[in-house]
Amino acid sequence: AQTVTQSQPEMSVQEAETVTLSCTYDTSESDYYLFWYKQPPSRQMILVIRQEAYKQQNATENRFSVNFQKAAKSFSLKISDSQLGDAAMYFCAYRPGNTPLVFGKGTRLSVIA
Amino acid sequence: DAMVIQNPRYQVTQFGKPVTLSCSQTLNHNVMYWYQQKSSQAPKLLFHYYDKDFNNEADTPDNFQSRRPNTSFCFLDIRSPGLGDAAMYLCATSAYANYGYTFGSGTRLTVV
Known part of the structure; x- marks a missing residue:
């Protein structure tokens, strides 16, 4: 079975500091996609960043970047210069081909002013 | 802007009284999904449609049904x-x- 594990139920970071959220996954597929989604309290889930497994280069979107280690099946999210608006639940998700996303259990990130 | 719209935002229903939730999209995407998310948990897939092809998760209760009358709407x-x-x-x-x-x-x- 394909699983996604987020080992940190909660994290906190000081405003303007950097934080890394971890994610590991289990798969026998060679071609797949990985995503990080952000879900603020009572608000819509939005895509933060995506990574194609066939790409060696780590994806980056402004202050958000990933460390993708395919052999280790690891996909961590780094948030630089953390802002109060980054406080949310973050879900790591995995998708092989056209099958539905498999989500991790999430990491709740708090940002301390 | 192209988007996915769910109505209503909040729904209160009585125990045992049928209820319908709606979803519409202007993205013209082929696939639509319904997830259930309980407090502080990951979303759990209930079912999804590839075009008109319905796919039910094995552990989705029979109490839950879905309809997709056209590309734009799903209930x-x-x-x-x-x-x-x-x-x-x-x-x-x-x-x-x-x-x-x-x-x-x-x-x-x-x-x-």
């Missing part, structure tokens, strides 16, 4: 809601091209 019917069905229900869409999902804002269902 979630709960025939006899129980207290355990109180949750946020998320609709999402995707194209075949693996660009992840676009989510609606969700409908929070309360069962009284």
